[in-house]
Amino acid sequence: MKRMSWFNVTALTLGFAFLYLPMLVLVIYSFNASKLVTVWAGFSTKWYGTLFQNEAFLDAAWVTVKVAVISSTFATILGTMAAYVLVRGGRFMGRTLFSGMIYAPLVMPEVITGLSLLLLFIGIGLDRGVLTIVLAHTTFSMCYVSVVVSSRLVTFDRSLEEAALDLGSTNWEAFRLVTLPIIAPAVISGWLLAFTLSLDDLVIASFTSGPSATTLPIKIFSAVRLGVSPEINALSTIMILIVTVGVVTASLVTKRNAIRAQNDAQAAERAAN
């Protein structure tokens, strides 16, 4: 292997340090035996133990996961439908307006989205709780899903759908049997993105959550205001671990599929010659 120049080594070190040093510190201190966050007093896993006895945190974690799963599922359905109409619908009345409006929440300050949702929920007399957080998260994350799915649909070979119609399927069958299975990776990415967004959203959730339901980010944020506890470090470490496992799995699956497709193509080429 070629040796790297000192410049490349420096750039790489700085880059990694910038990205991961804060997290590393957090992970290390989650194993601190001392109650004082900034003083190292030997290795211990006791904070993980106390974390799992903290009812308030566990409740918040359960609410967060529930909200993330439900809202990202709804967002994926709505976002995929919107993307399909925008890419495939041709030039219908109000198309430009609709496509502009679907991307607007991407750039809208979260505070404003949260505030307007809060006003809406108060206006229609909806009690704030899990339902309102789900609605709010669906609203803002469906835009992200729609962006991911429509970028896949743009490169999708239209003749596949035409072939399905030509062979006698209805529009719905063509979508369900041909389009959807092929764009599934993009739809799944969209779902994962929506899931992640919902998982770590603080601003919108704090506007739309009520006393009956608190999400984990809100819980952490309010706990930190009373001082950082080693328990929070332990909780954050677990979240980092979950996210890492998810990302690594996703990229491994993608890579394995790419390699398999390449091998198949080569085998077919050889068989033909």
Add this chain to the structure above:
Amino acid sequence: MSQTVFAPWEDPDEKPLIRFQNVTKRFGEFTAIYDLTLDIFEKEFFALLGPSGCGKTTMMRMLAGFESVTEGRIELAGADIGPVPPNERAVNMMFQSYALFPHISIWENIAFGLRRDKKSKAEIEARVEEMLKLVRLEKFAHRKPHQISGGQRQRVALARSLAKAPKLLLLDEPLGALDKKLRQETQFELMDIQETTGTTFVIVTHDQEEAMTVASRVAVMDEGRVIQVATPAAIYEYPNSVYVADFIGDVNIIEGLASASGPEEYALNWKEGQAPLTATSQKPFSEGQKAHLAIRPEKIRISTERPDDTVNAMQGKVLDIAYLGNLSTYHVELPDGQVIKAQTANTRRIARRNITWEDPVWISWSATAGVMLDQ
């Protein structure tokens, strides 16, 4: 036993399978098809031939139902198919990109259309096996489309579009993605399959050789209009315009003014001070009318001395020789600078041929060798 020639288009009692009646297609301001009227008969292998952008693909997409007709109507077996959506037409299409479904096996690709018809399991199985056998892909049934070669994919696409036994099969540049040798083999395979299944085929192509090889009739198109519809031989030997003559094969065009010189015979004054050329034509030309004489290179003889037995002869010098192995094409420059192509079959070995570059030669042809065209 005498065999009747397949020519339903000459039988006035024959009902066409497809009938384009004054069909016009516009995309906004752009007119893709102008007032087109055309009949295609059952069991025909009909080729739509033309350069890209001539409207041939639009015609095919109108037959499949992916484009609507702006004016006029299209009939399939006597019924207007305008209001019928693509999934209810007894028409199937083989796409240029093949459009095989990448996520399901070859077997499932072929079964796709049959499943949509809610056929019984046994029926589907029997039909898929039959189709796989027809295109000789039994061994590959359980592979995915990306696990087979381009030529095999082409055959899967064909099998899939034939599986529902359509009244009409549309083929959009079906062999475009194959290399030349495979393409020629596949052309004959297509013809065999067309004959075995008795399906009417309409093929879209820009490759004139392909159209000539496979088709019973060819429609030559240009800019949304059908210029000529005829059998491949008639298109080649009796083109109706300079455009068709030039598009199909190689041709020499000599322009001049016609004057009658006998029954169905004309003298073509092509250059002042030169003897007029003699050509026959069933199409009448008035005195002094501008005419184009189109002669195929293989109908022009080349010799070192003036032949005595010919009506048309010109002298020139050899500018270039294109040696193709079986044939040689000589580019002969006339004194006025015009270049005429003459082709001879190389029936003798190369050492025995005596014409080379810069040689003064005579080119000659008979009165019936060329076609006189008015446009």
